[in-house]
Amino acid sequence: MRAILEVRNLAKAFGAFQVLEDVAFQVQKGEIVGLLGPNGSGKSTLLNIISGFIAPDKGTVMLDGRDVTSVPTFRIVNEGLARTFQLPIMPQKMSVLEVAMAADTTMHGVLPTLFRGAGFCKAERDTRERAMQLLDELLLTRVMHLPASAISGGQKKLLGIVCALMARPRLLMLDEPTAGVHPNLRQDIVRALHRLNDQGMTLVIVEHDMHFIREACNRCIVLDQGHIVASCKPEELASNERVVQAYLGASVEEARAQIMQKEVA
CATH class of the missing domain: 3.40.50.300 (P-loop containing nucleotide triphosphate hydrolases)
Structure with a gap:
């Protein structure tokens, strides 16, 4: 093998x-x-x-x-x-969920709409769902709307794993x-x-x-x-x-x- x-x-x-x-x-x-x-x-x-x-x-x-x-x-x-x-x-002005979504390498050219307040397209919805699933698996759901810079050091390490996994x-x-x-x-x-x-x-x-x-x-x-x-x-x-x-x-x-x-x- x-x-x-x-x-x-x-x-x-x-x-x-x-x-x-x-x-x-x-x-x-x-x-x-x-x-x-x-x-x-x-x-x-x-x-x-x-x-x-x-x-x-x-x-x-x-x-x-x-x-x-x-x-x-x-x-x-x-x-x-x-x-x-x-x-x-971690960025100071992005939430845990936003940081996770931004790590999706398939979202080039689409992701900026997340921060303009526009409605989600299918690709964005898929990215959001995947990010939320990974945050749940890595025990970060309860902090996903907090600023990424405000969570604990251990949680930042878990978020780092989530970001890496977003690249599949x-x-x-x-x-x-x-x-x-x-x-x-x-x-x-x-x-x-x-x-x-x-x-x-x-x-x-x-x-x-x-x-x-x-x-x-x-x-x-x-x-x-x-x-x-x-x-x-x-x-x-x-x-x-x-x-x-x-x-x-x-x-x-x-x-x-x-x-x-x-x-x-």
Whole structure:
């Protein structure tokens, strides 16, 4: 079966600092893959290269068999890959619902009527219905008429997921979706991601929170100092000496103790 995402020998340096070197991996359709590693390991740079925000120095990104290396971001979205951002910035004068509707990439040339007070055409009605459905699935219905800038940080992350889904992607990449999020909302995010996966969505989740990865993912790719040091199941992380040393700077026994403490809490 052809991988939905294949990364071949990517490398990227900023000046003398080599951020990524010979990074290669595949993501199969229907997987939930966690991409994790310590701060500075190259996770965000890798995500930015895959999603078209920066170009690699060398290497190839294949999306469902097509070369999308250094292709403009909007074309990558049209090819079926969407992403979220770690710190989503929302417009101050648009409601949550309006932001979701504005993210529909099929509405070019039609969407401005939303803000002129004109009646809805069929395309607009379809966009509104899809936005409201996604807001409901991501638990944002009760805030959909509030200014998008006024909702909580966790809700903004959920809205970011809604906006990405409005592009109808086949592959969704999430940049630290639970960083700074209240623990109760964190569980809602985990459940929402599993529902999306049950509907056929492939997910790649960039995270440094190993506990969240264990809850959400069925495979992990671990980066350290620009290199992949492991590709394994989440339950194997704590017994992988190279992962533990790179990610926690601790022994395997100490890592197990930390994970057990988090699970009990």
